[in-house]
Amino acid sequence: MTATVESTVSAPRRGTGRPAAGLAPALAGTVTVGLGGAAGLLGVLGISGHGGGVRLGWLLPLAGVDFAVSATAGLFMLLVGLVAVAAGVYSIGYFRTSGASTITLAVAPVFTAAMLGVLAAGSVVTLLVCWEMMALASLVGVLSDHHRPAALDAGRWYAGMTQLGFVAILVGLVVLSASGGSGDMVLLGRHAGRLTPTARNAVFALTALGFGSKAGLVPLHVWLPRAHPEAPGPVSALMSAAMVAVGIYGLVRVDVQILGPGPRWWAVAVLGFGALSAVYGVLQASVSTDLKRLLAYSTTENMGVVAVGVGAGMLLIDYHRPGAAAVAIAAALVHTVAHAVFKALLFLSAGAAVAATGIRDLDRLGGLAVRMPATTILFAVGALGASGLPLGAGFVSEWLLLQALIHTEPGSGTLLAVVMPVAVGVVALSTGLGVAAMVKAFGVGFLARPRSPEAAEAREASPSMVAGMSFAAAACGVAAVAPVVLSAALDKVLGETPGVGLSAAPSLGVVLRLPGLAGSVSPAVLAAAVVSVTLAVVVLAGRAGARRRPAAVTAPLWTCGAGPLSERMEYTATSFAQPLQQVFDVVLRPEVDVEVSHAGGSEYLVERVRFRSRVDDTVELRLYRPILAAVSRWAGWVRRAHPGSVHLYIGYGAIGVTVVLVVAR
């Protein structure tokens, strides 16, 4: 985030221990791809209603392990499978060139398996065990380059936040299964009505906190922009594309399907925190100068948009508008899938750029379009998806969400009338600023001239990396023009969601139709039109131009009479974001500091000007720092009680025993 500080990543030799031998990356990649394929298969089974239960009683003492894939889980398994296949293929070349220890190599397969376990979990205990495995595997991934202080710091934040989130989910789900009288997820759905209102509210609050923090919702997002960038390319893709979606899965499965429909404040809370995340995430993304950190903030933004969809769906269910609710929830799900594919692509291609240059700082990248054409084009496909424009993966879902939000009939209640227009504004603002952030990432990072020698000497990614990215890009293309592939799954998921009108489910054919609402659009036709008009213009203009074009001459570049153009004259990420930073400085609170040194003591002769601008995470500064300070103060007091004296400890023991004896008398 600092404009002047260099953030160089040591590309070779990640991780501890011996660098793995030649075949190991291929083996790890193949296992990940295999897991991804299996996930796809299981997902399809789950969606088609054949995800029946498997019980492995011997695997875990007392509770046993249960797997049962619901349709909702099936949809998310498909998503994780897609990301895993792309990341697995990619990881073969990535770890071959950048080198990795065996531990780092094992992260991707274990992590994928753990995520699939969470999704396939048929009981609360299985879900919790797999959740913890997922957290630990990703933590190892974040720490794979633990010689860097930034990675260590990220690891600490991530470990703290993810464990707190786990505790919240643990307590919430234990209360749920204790009062629901069963640990089985399907049975719980039927018995959730037995909970007292207080217990229901408590379970909702705890699980929403835990799942929300995994999805990176503000204000529980602080770990995300630190941890995601530190992990190696394929692992960051898995984290930022698949793991956050697992958080959304928890929210949908537990809080909407099992507990819901709940009181109105649940919906407002989900929608509100979603809106906050969308706006805050996109603002931070648009001023961020670190390529991977920008993408991580964009994840927060997109998960915010998803949460807006889920929250709006919950609110519409509460207001008995099953049609609009179906569209909102469908929009949230489609956006989760779209986000997974485009964010996987973005993180993979950003990882390729970082691996080739060793630089994450956008202000020192640039010029990769010439040196790494395939990676550049693939990143562009991902960035188009993240911009929510037609032809991009994110278009369909954003359109669906806006349709659900704007079609609130008048007279449907004050709350709805106030909340929905605000939500429309939030989605529109975050989409607009998201375009700016993506233009910055692509334009500054990949186009123009290289801004550093490392960027000037970048080499194209290896074939397997390009293959992995191309797979993700193909998925983006399908999501953009043929969302129909999701429609069967969506119908099933909506069928599992109480209070949602199935008949009003959007049909995602060639033309998107919303039976409940008046609105239709055809992404495929739109895409075909855009492509054919562009082609026609290019061809016609080329023809017309060729006829009366004079002979070409080579002329020097016009630089207003100054010397030759240099990369120092290009737009940087900092300068591109400057207007936005100025407009939103109340929220972002940038720290700008200009230092002018004068030559020879004259105030007219300037020797050098140093400009430094830094945007910190306001939420972290204002919310977390005071809490951390309080906790460490408290820990300081506690520490005084154990000064290392054996006598004192024996004394504590004696007092303890006495108290027990007195109480248990």
Place this chain on the structure above:
Amino acid sequence: MAGLTGRIRRLGRIAEPAPPAPGPLQDASEVGRGSLQLRHVDAGSCNGCEVEISGCFSPVYDAERYGARLVASPRHADGVLVSGVVTRNMASALVDAVNAVPAPRVVIAVGDCACDGGVFSEAYGVVGPAGAVIGVDVAVPGCPPEPAQIIDALRKLTRR
């Protein structure tokens, strides 16, 4: 808005009536015929010529009615309007600017300084008149030349 409209109406047209068009130049080139876009380069002038050039494009003289315009980039121009003696600091910039104009192009030297060095010809830091570094097609002498003289030269090129 109403105030502005009223003021425009009261003021009316203040451009002086156009004098009869001068004939074309001897070696009549087609550059700038009908429309002449010019990039102005101050190569080291005392700014007297600049005042007169801006007078040319003021509402009173209104050179634009004859098809001549000042543009911001040589890439958009048909020619260069040079004023002032060519100083060492500006010599290469002037050459670059002229080369940046797509051919065929015209170079118009405005003022004695640009034509033959004028009062600064003996000064230190001076390379010479515009002709010393670039080819000059049209010269407008005078220290400074009046707007009417400059416009006369421009009209010879635009033939309007």
